[in-house]
Amino acid sequence: MRLNIINLKSTQMNKFFLLLLLSTCMVQAQNVLVPDSTGVVKSNDSLEISTKTFSKDTLKPFKRYKAEGISAVVGEYIILDSDIDKGYLEMQSQGISIEGITRCELLGKLMEDKLYAHQAKQDSLVVADAEINSRIDQQLQYMVSELGSEEKVAQYYRKDNVADLRKELFDANKIIALASQMQQKIIDKLEVTPEEVRSFFYSIPEDERPIFGAEIEVAQIVVEPEISQKAIDDVIARLNAIRADIIDNGASFSTKAVLYSKDPGSASKGGLMTGITRDSPLAKEFMDQTFSLLEGEVSEPFQTEFGWHILYVEKIRGQEVDVRHILLFPDVSQAAIDAAQKKIEDIRSQIVSGEISFADAAHKYSEDKETRNNGGQIINPLTFDTRFDLTKMDPTFGAQVYNLKEGEVSKVITDRDRTGKGMLKILTVTKRYPEHKADYVKDYERIKQLALREKQIKEISKWQDKVIDKTYVHVNEDYQKCDFSANWLKN
Template sequence: MHIKTNTLKYINNSLVLMALVLLLGDTVSAQEVVTVDSTGVAKNTVEDSIKITAKKPDSIKPFKRFKAEGVSAVVGEYVILDSDIDKGYLEMKQQGLDIKDITRCELVGKLMEDKLYAHHAKIDSVVVADEQINEQISQQMDYMVSELGSEEKVVEYYRKDNMAQLRQELFEVNKTMALANQMQRKIIEDVEVTPEEVREFFFSIPEGDRPVFGAEVEVAQIVIEPKITEKAKQDVMNRLNEIRRDVVENGASFATKAVLYSKDPGSSSKGGLYKGIKKSSPLAKEFIDTAFSLQEGEVSEPFETEFGFHILMVDKVKGQELDVRHILMLPDVSQSTIDDARAKIDSIRTKVVNGELSFADAAMKYSDEKETRFSGGQLVNPVSGDTRFELTKMDPALSAQVYNLKANEVSKVYSDRDRTGKTKFKFLTVTRRYEEHKADFSKDYEKIKELALKQKQVKEIEKWQNEKIDETYVKVNEDYQDCNFTSNWLKK
């Protein structure tokens, strides 16, 4: 759902701007700004929408030099340093945001909100696992090293003595943020809206200021995969068995083998490592079952999942969680089987276009994609959970295929590759189109309900924040006494 800028005038006055940002991204901030996507969910960005906090001239250019260390504010047990603001700029840059118009007033306000949530999360005994934080730090360090070139340069950039010191500091920052997020969720977890509240919310918006929802489509697809021969399967099993023997009998490094041979783009560069695997993790059932059947240091026999063939080693057992390494290999696909798959999908498309078979019936009878086959090939938006996709927010590869299709028109056959590199053939149809339109209460009830809920959640956040600021020790440095904060941090 895309809300055009000129429709936000009223919504801003009624706090919906703040509502749209709630629960999106890692942190909710009254100083943040919002856009809305096709699912009715706000995107937590700074650059793409309207700033809530008034701007003040800011002569300090981030990334150009370091400020002398000093205390910017104190909230409860937390101290906010000038360097924390500098790091806030860096984090936004890492997220690809435009930082040139973001003032230090806005950032110190956001940091104070984070500290207020974290302070009261500790008082309320909110718990965040250290393992979760360490995983976040590893991802952050990978990014920073890729940007600056080496760990030494990252340490130098942050003016730390060594990597251990930097990691400890990042741990504290990330732990605080995680506590803040948990506290925010706790505050609004029981907030709901009634149908009457949704109606009142919508009809309180002047007709000329009601949001405009962008064009959306519902899409179905038929997928045909080249068949894998039994010989190709056996060949890949043999290769995995050879690697396993070299590890088990000769002491070869499993991690090195994964870097050299694994076809999993998400883990091969890390020696096949996946950390913190649980029985409830969203991985292939065969993968989870195999992992939890092994002892620490044990290497599995080859096994098959929908992604290909694997061997797996348990790297470390940590209570109910495992760190594992795996190697994924794919059977070779011959040109003849690729040609057969292309001929098959061309034939299916011809039957659909000629009216011999409906698209839904063809999907149920022929499609190799089990996730969509029994729904007639209907795709589900992974963000919203419904079947609508906004054209401007879709995956570019998918959007290119359906952008100009009319309802019930069939696309040409095209080839696609999944994350493991396997080739598939597809063709699609648009089962329904929704043209850009001004919000309609009956047609867009679910989206309007989501906006009304977020408005109510933000009001609950505001109420909680105002109460907690009054009862919490807050001290703001004189450098920020003239800031136009959205919350009463100065207690005037």
């Protein structure tokens, strides 16, 4: 059956189920799914989740539960009634509308996850424990930010302590990771030919072809204030003083990281980074320090593109290493900021007056290595092309370019790059694409992705039918009348 193409005006439910059907490894890294368990959420006024927006037909209030029961069994995995309720809760926590999503549909998704994980074990697929533990650290950090403390998080999930909760999260995340690996294995080698793309597009009735929303392409020129040697010497001295206090006086590296580190991803965790392997996507200098130190050693100050660090090796487990680090930036003088401001204002004046094109100026003056050789053109990190959907842009970035006309140059903007360092930049909209119905020639690459997505969905569906047929599946009588997308009832 042909996939109904979803345009940018589609419902949240459609978006959610498309995500469910194709949860690739990149998507799974962002998931914070709630585990199966035999426990239920404790009724507690201070921890209640609002249910005002929930449909009575799709969800019972989270503060009331019937006695725990089994909804379905897939292979070795059991799905409980509370798992469906928790699924709704997780969707809401991720900002996904649950309006119109039935319990039948959510149970079907949970059964899919268990089927993938079950078959992944049969196929001997392996997920490293360090990868799971790193994901759990992120999940607990998010939960603590929502509820206030680890104790409240454990209480919310009716666990005696955080250790018990971590075990439950580990089991759930293991299932998720195995499921994702299995899905990726199914679709990994699929490709679409130009003829398949053409057939796919012209098989869609003209009045049903997707509507692509308004998009823009943006270029930038970046100038960074010059950092003096004195500022570099000062930051090295600060790191050496912290290091000496740790080594000579027994000060806590973790506490120092919380107090002083400028790394937003690890500072609140005492600088902790777990499960680092030689394949981890980290700066070369950082990796060199990680794998050259012994357990318990603290590095000398060293530099990466992100700033200056000291690093402490907390645990070595075979090929995996847990470390803590402290990141500091050299201070930038007001004189350096003023000089950078003057430089970028002069560049802007040259562009506006027509003395030089924005692209040539970017190539000549921009200090952003990733964009300067491409005329300053910014790549969308979500789609890896140059187009940005105006409705899905980062709010801060979107506000900077939303009112710019095509070819107009922005005022000088003070910003921070991905490493956290301050910078000055100017932006221009190089191309605007108004909302339009899909065009085979102009939108070929996007249509190609939709065609591939349909092919992947068909392949997953074929795989499901085949594996369900040879896997033990039991669905509770409460769900025997569900219209599942897969043949879970084996009719």
